[in-house]
Amino acid sequence: MEKALNRQKILLHHLKPTSSFSFSSQTHHQSSALSASVCAAGDSAAYHRAPAFGDDIVIVAAYRTPICKAKRGGFKDTPADDLLAVVLKAVVEKTNLDPSEVGDIVVGTVLPPGSQRATECRMAAIYAGFPDTVPIRTVNRQCSSGLQAVADVAASIKSGYYDIGIGAGLECMTVDNITRVRNMNPRQVDNFAQARDCLLPMGITSENVAERYGITRQEQDQAAVNSHRRAAAATASGKFKDEIIPVSTKIVDPKTGQEKSVTISVDDGIRPNTDLSTLAKLKPAFKNDGSTTAGNSSQVSDGAGAVLLMKRSLAMQKGLPILGVFRSFSAVGVDPAVMGIGPSVAIPAAVKSAGATGARCVATLLNEMKRRGKDCRFGVVSMCIGTGMGAAAVLERGDSVDELCNARAAHS
Numbered sequence: 001m002e003k004a005l006n007r008q009k010i011l012l013h014h015l016k017p018t019s020s021f022s023f024s025s026q027t028h029h030q031s032s033a034l035s036a037s038v039c040a041a042g043d044s045a046a047y048h049r050a051p052a053f054g055d056d057i058v059i060v061a062a063y064r065t066p067i068c069k070a071k072r073g074g075f076k077d078t079p080a081d082d083l084l085a086v087v088l089k090a091v092v093e094k095t096n097l098d099p100s101e102v103g104d105i106v107v108g109t110v111l112p113p114g115s116q117r118a119t120e121c122r123m124a125a126i127y128a129g130f131p132d133t134v135p136i137r138t139v140n141r142q143c144s145s146g147l148q149a150v151a152d153v154a155a156s157i158k159s160g161y162y163d164i165g166i167g168a169g170l171e172c173m174t175v176d177n178i179t180r181v182r183n184m185n186p187r188q189v190d191n192f193a194q195a196r197d198c199l200l201p202m203g204i205t206s207e208n209v210a211e212r213y214g215i216t217r218q219e220q221d222q223a224a225v226n227s228h229r230r231a232a233a234a235t236a237s238g239k240f241k242d243e244i245i246p247v248s249t250k251i252v253d254p255k256t257g258q259e260k261s262v263t264i265s266v267d268d269g270i271r272p273n274t275d276l277s278t279l280a281k282l283k284p285a286f287k288n289d290g291s292t293t294a295g296n297s298s299q300v301s302d303g304a305g306a307v308l309l310m311k312r313s314l315a316m317q318k319g320l321p322i323l324g325v326f327r328s329f330s331a332v333g334v335d336p337a338v339m340g341i342g343p344s345v346a347i348p349a350a351v352k353s354a355g356a357t358g359a360r361c362v363a364t365l366l367n368e369m370k371r372r373g374k375d376c377r378f379g380v381v382s383m384c385i386g387t388g389m390g391a392a393a394v395l396e397r398g399d400s401v402d403e404l405c406n407a408r409a410a411h412s
């Protein structure tokens with residue numbers, strides 16, 4: 001009975017138009033929600049009554065393992081299929097979904113061993129309790145493979161290929177190293193400078209970005225300090241608690257060779273005490289006179305994540321929380337020598353395809369999101385991609401069941 005009432009509350013909430021707010025530079029301190037009326041992403045009473053509202057592709061569950069340092073972190077002895085199985089199981093168990101209803105699982109993975117990791121992923125789905133009728137495939141768009149997997153699932157649901165899908169990501173860099181591509185066609189590579197640049201190690205492309213755009217070592221170190229601090233604060237305040245699924249695994253002591261059982265529930269590469277003077281002492285990692293170091297570059301990691309998607313109408317029928325709406329996705333190409341600039345091209349493209357027009361709107365949206373932090377309504381997920389690409393997706397915040405029920409309780 002209580003469940004039925006909750007479901008009814010959720011349905012009512014979804015049918016109720018949210019208040020609209022017109023943004024202007026003079027009034028932007030007034031609202032806790034960045035209005036879609038600025039960027040035409042569809043926040044109006046008419047839109048909420050239109051069939052397009054029910055057809056929105058929404059995220060109803062999103063879970064990940066902790067992200068652990070490759071080779072020395074918590075998952076150094078955990079096989080990739082075990083990591084994927086944990087998150088696949090979580091998205092169906094936590095939503096009480098019958099796994100046989102899933103139309104497809106798409107797994108983004110960048111450095112897979114033979115057969116593009118297809119076999120390990122299929123086995124992981126079986127470990128997670130999916131029946132053999134549910135298909136699975138992998139996708140590789142290098143650093144944005146997980147995002148591409150989610151975009152592929154969203155597009156397939158939109159096209160009517162199936163109703164429910166899982167977009168996932170999996171990387172196990174302890175075993176799958178970034179290695180240079182061998183046996184290239186020398187005639188072609190020598191004649192095409194940009195093709196040759198596709199072979200550049202990521203660290204060198206980072207040095208190129210710093211050199212071409214005048215980014216100093218201190219600026220890179222400061223950005224690293226800021227992101228470590230933000231991550232450490234988010235961990236300490238429990239912000240990642242709801243998205244992380246603890247993983248029970250085994251870890252081998254490198255000194256004694258002894259195996260012990262552990263449960264890993266937090267990311268292990270975050271350094272709460274990182275400060276500028278310590279980072280300044282680290283040697284460049286990729287080029288003797290360079291500015292990219294182990295302290296200001298991304299670490300190599302092991303981990304997995306999964307996101308459950310369906311149309312809003314189906315989520316409402318099932319009484320599932322709308323965590324977010326997958327508004328748009330864009331992948332673009334840039335010069336491979338400076339692949340790190342990918343997001344600066346992909347983000348405007350994704351924001352534009354979400355319905356925004358004009359550079360001012362993009363800048364307004366991005367600045368506003370930055371300023372408002374957690375209260376922000378729209379978010380952009382973006383990655384730079386080795387070999388010279390960028391990808392971005394625009395997400396719109398949804399309502400979680402807890403938020404809805406708390407709001408209802410407060411009003412009753």
Ligand SMILES: CC(=O)SCCNC(=O)CCNC(=O)[C@H](O)C(C)(C)COP(=O)(O)OP(=O)(O)OC[C@H]1O[C@@H](n2cnc3c(N)ncnc32)[C@H](O)[C@@H]1OP(=O)(O)O
Nearest residue numbers: 143202203271274285293294295297298299300384385386
């Ligand atoms: C599209 C994309 O996403 S592009 C990005 C693709 N990703 C990449 O290219 C990965 C880039 N990163 C790397 O390759 C690796 O992290 C490297 C090569 C830079 C460093 O690897 P490692 O040597 O394993 O790093 P490690 O974490 O051990 O750090 C090396 C040293 O710096 C120190 N260090 C690193 N970070 C910090 C920090 N924040 N504060 C203080 N010291 C630090 C470590 O303590 C370590 O010191 P030690 O040798 O005395 O123990």
